[in-house]
Amino acid sequence: MAKVLVFTEVTADNVKSVTYEILGKLAGNEVDVAAVGQVPAGAVAELAKFGAANIHSLKGDNLDNYSPEGYANALKEFIGNGGYDYVFAGSTSLAKDLFPRLSGMFDAGMASEVTNFTMDGGTFAGTRPLFAGKCLAKVEIEGPKPHFVTVRPNALGMPSSENAAAGNAADASVSAGEIRAAIKEIIKGASEKLDLTEANIIVSGGRAMKEASNFKILEDLADTIGATVGASRAAVDSGYAPHAMQVGQTGKTVAPSLYIACGISGAIQHLAGMRTSKCIVAINTDPDAPIFTKADYGIVGDLFQIVPILTEEFKKIM
Ligand SMILES: Cc1cc2nc3c(=O)[nH]c(=O)nc-3n(C[C@H](O)[C@H](O)[C@H](O)COP(=O)(O)OP(=O)(O)OC[C@H]3O[C@@H](n4cnc5c(N)ncnc54)[C@H](O)[C@@H]3O)c2cc1C
Structure with a gap:
């Protein structure tokens, strides 16, 4: 059994749906969820239903908007104190920017945009398309932990059964540290209803x-x-x-x-x-x-x- 943190992004009343897909595949491991900002109450209940033992809302100054440095500094502090073996996230635009930076900060390995994975004996093994999907690579990660993994949204599918866990919700105080490059505004494409x-x-x-x-x-x-x-x-x-x-x-x-x-x-x-x-x-x-x-x-x-x-x-x- 591995100790795993799933990083998620909060929306107005839920979290990114890929989070539930990842939780479904992590059944049998000790799994926490963390988001920068407040995890909505409705999402806390859903996350608990699908196996989240602890749900952390990370809060601190200068974290209202995404910034690569602010989020990475905040998560580094939180992950470092948690003793996690793996840190997962959906392969969203934000995580594609954030996770390589985080894995670099920990000098740890990362598997990006896997479309499937197993956790036999608490050890990750993933599948990742290469060369425009012409072949599938098996990915394993070695070296110091935690290891970082991003998962392509919609690839795993929603869990077919529930796997209830405690779902203790708590706030954690984190620091954004020094932010040298800040994103001032994120403008959604007019025609995009959902990413x-x-x-x-x-x-x-x-x-x-x-x-x-x-x-x-x-x-x-x-x-x-x-x-x-x-x-x-x-x-x-x-x-x-x-x-x-x-x-x-x-x-x-x-x-x-x-x-x-x-x-x-x-x-x-x-x-x-x-x-x-x-x-x-x-x-x-x-x-x-x-x-x-x-x-x-x-x-x-x-x-x-x-x-x-x-x-x-x-x-x-x-
Ligand atoms: C390095 C590189 C990266 C690339 N990245 C991408 C990428 O990310 N995404 C991407 O899409 N392409 C990418 N391309 C371009 C790709 O090679 C194709 O040129 C492009 O996908 C063609 O787009 P299309 O199918 O819309 O146009 P076309 O190939 O011109 O096809 C148009 C189709 O519409 C059909 N058609 C015409 N009129 C009608 C009608 N009235 N009703 C129904 N069907 C009709 C035609 O029969 C034809 O099959 C990349 C190319 C390179 C070299």
């Missing part, structure tokens, strides 16, 4: 969207089915969508339950970012488009006709 990496359903548009205003039909479908809108790099480079919406090798890596690719050819660099989606639906006028080789369901047709029909049909049943 793409966390979305359960994604509707993406490619070069075939022809212009930015045409993304409205994808947004209508997304609103109907509770999806987030993404884009290919060709759509982003053409100015139809902001880079925050780009899926792929040089964009975001996503693993939703459902990925609907509209007018996207299926280039290897796009597939690299979405091939681990549970169900892929492709709409394309070209029956030989490579995306169909990866799609679970394919519709050969004009997206400008198909997408509005899908929206209308979903409206009838949702």
Whole structure:
């Protein structure tokens, strides 16, 4: 059995859902959860249900907004006092920035963006896609502990059963230390309802969207089915969508339950970012488009006709 800390990020009334995915895989270990800021009361109960023994809200001056140095200093102090073997987090934009810095501070090993892992005998072994998802590497970590691990959101899935633990909630005082570079403001992309990496359903548009205003039909479908809108790099480079919406090798890596690719050819660099989606639906006028080789369901047709029909049909049943 290992002693594990799961770092999470708080939202208005919950914590990042990947936290629950990680807790599910850590059943059988001694697991605490920590967030910078106040963990909402509702989330405390949920975290306890899925195995969190202690839930720590870390508080201190200059920690209201994320800053790489402030968060790293605060967590270093807290983790150092906790005697943890492993520190996990979802591979969110924030953790991708924070965890390498933290593991460097501890001079400890890190496995980033694993899509699965085991904890046999309290020892971590993970799986990580490499070379745009063309192969899977087995990852083990050696050297001084704690070891750091980030997990791709939506890759593990929500735990199928509960594993209740004490769920003691407590505040801990931490220090942000010296902050030389502070983030003044975080502006959410206007079209992003939920960060793409966390979305359960994604509707993406490619070069075939022809212009930015045409993304409205994808947004209508997304609103109907509770999806987030993404884009290919060709759509982003053409100015139809902001880079925050780009899926792929040089964009975001996503693993939703459902990925609907509209007018996207299926280039290897796009597939690299979405091939681990549970169900892929492709709409394309070209029956030989490579995306169909990866799609679970394919519709050969004009997206400008198909997408509005899908929206209308979903409206009838949702
Ligand atoms: C180093 C590097 C990194 C890259 N990173 C990324 C990345 O992160 N993400 C990414 O997406 N790409 C990336 N690319 C670019 C990638 O190689 C492709 O160029 C890009 O994915 C193509 O985007 P697309 O499928 O939208 O456009 P296209 O390849 O032009 O495909 C458009 C598709 O739309 C179909 N179509 C046309 N009209 C309609 C219609 N009316 N209805 C339905 N279908 C229609 C066509 O048949 C075609 O299949 C990268 C490339 C390089 C070299």
